[in-house]
Amino acid sequence: MSEKTHDGGVAVSDRPSPDDGLTAAELAAKHGLSVSGARPGLAEYVRQLWGRRHFILAFSQAKLTAQYSEAKLGQLWQVATPLLNAFVYYLIFGLILKASRGMSHGTYIPFLVTGVFVFTFTQSSIMAGVRAISGNLGLVRALHFPRASLPVSFALQQLQQLLFSMVVLFAVAVGFGSYPSLSWLLIVPALVLQFLFNTGLALIVARMGAKTPDLAQLMPFILRTWMYASGVMFSLHTMLAGRPEWVIRALQVNPAAVYMDLMRFALIKDYGADKLPPHVWAIALFWAVVVFVGGFVYFWKAEERYGRG
Template sequence: MSETTHDGTVALSAFPPPDEGLTAAQLATKYGLTVSGARPSLVEYVRQLWDRRHFILAFSQAKLTAQYSQAKLGQLWQVATPLLNAAVYYFIFGVILHASRGLPQDVYIPFLVTGVFVFTFTQSSIMTGVRAISGNLGLVRALHFPRASLPISFALQQLQQLLFSMIVLFVIVVAFGSYPGLSWLLILPILVLQFLFNTGLALIVARMGSKTPDLAQLMPFILRTWMYMSGVMFSINHMLAGRSEAFIRVMQLNPAAIYMDLMRFALIDGYGASNLPPHVWAVAVFWSFVVFVGGFVYFWKAEERYGRG
């Protein structure tokens, strides 16, 4: 269909547009257009995270360096803070409340310090994770990158901080008569499993905190309750002596207690396998992978909503 004008030329307006009648979705498909900020597939999302592994590591190191940059003691606070916490807990629970029942002093002090350091690793990963998105909205809105990079980098930051603290922990353990042995080789798999568990929790609370910033104010109370239930300051076996076996096992299967007790078993000579629940390694692997995989998928499902609204 064409239309000739009075001067003999063909009017192009007489031809119907080639895309006439197509919907916006059909037009986007035809020309290969995608929604800005659309969530990629899970496999593609993992690939994007791997491509940005150097950014994740550099970001975590920068955050770790900046954490105490305004303090005169600087990075020494990475070790001093959990040590001071352990000293306070020892005075209250070890001296005043005698929570060391069943454990001699040469075991109780490294027992307590190990518990404080290991639980602080989980606690700090959650506290930084809950603000990973809501506290970095400028970065989230300005740059395109997989948002899971932020909670993962914060969990990695806490792992690096724990590694600094472990040097002091080794000194304390040796000072109380527990010397390096084959059991110390268990430290690496314990830290890997706990890191996966912590990262999964950080991803979960990061998504929750992105829409509910007030969660960051509530989280310290939740974590404090969890700490008191996890045997940081006392042995669950000895403190709950006389209770039903089923109740003791449920308390021991608490993931925070699992990773603390495994670390104590690895480091402290007087803390034997009788203090561990049955199938402890299977339980530790279960918690780490279920929470990590579940947390990762849960976070990924809201990828396109972070930083909006």
């Protein structure tokens, strides 16, 4: 408070202010102030994220279009890249190392191509997720939106790329004698579960990558190790024959192997249920729900720290 003196000056009154004694938090609450960029509650965060669904879809489509915009073959590289990888793996593992033992030539090639396409879906989602925040700091700092929109949109981009490539995967399967059947309908739930799993992983590595950008340099080595342990190029059941049963089961229930097995079972005529681990759909659902929910909550807990520092 202040009041005028006889000579026209200003003197400070001894009367206390009604705000005296209040903490900063109490003072902010009294006047309806809130922290800029504060993390909303989980339910509110989900609501905000759903409200940005059109942005997420448009952003993923724009990234997909721009990915090969400078290449002469353009979007054809979405199919050519995994096919070339599959060809190289076939030369090394199929012809030289004879990793196809236990399978006919007509079964091994679609087996290999399916494995490469499905694992690439997970691999690309993780690599895109690890840079989702650190690679888009300008957008994060300039606009206010749920930061989970970025890793989710990158996972969605990879799903769209896989769907574009599925035409070639179908052609390979048909070319080697696996014609469309009712089992092909299982592709839909398998892809949905894998997409949820990939999105959860993208959210986890997005938070980790935002704090430690060098993770993007380490991640390819981790993913390569995971690929070799998941049976992309060979049948785990055949290659591990004679090993303790628990070793075989432990490798078969790792999520990358589970989703590849489900796709192979759906697509390939000679890839029977005997090659799947017990309760494979329950395992696939478990990985999808636990990793997606856990990854979402883990990412949300650091929402107010992204783009700062």
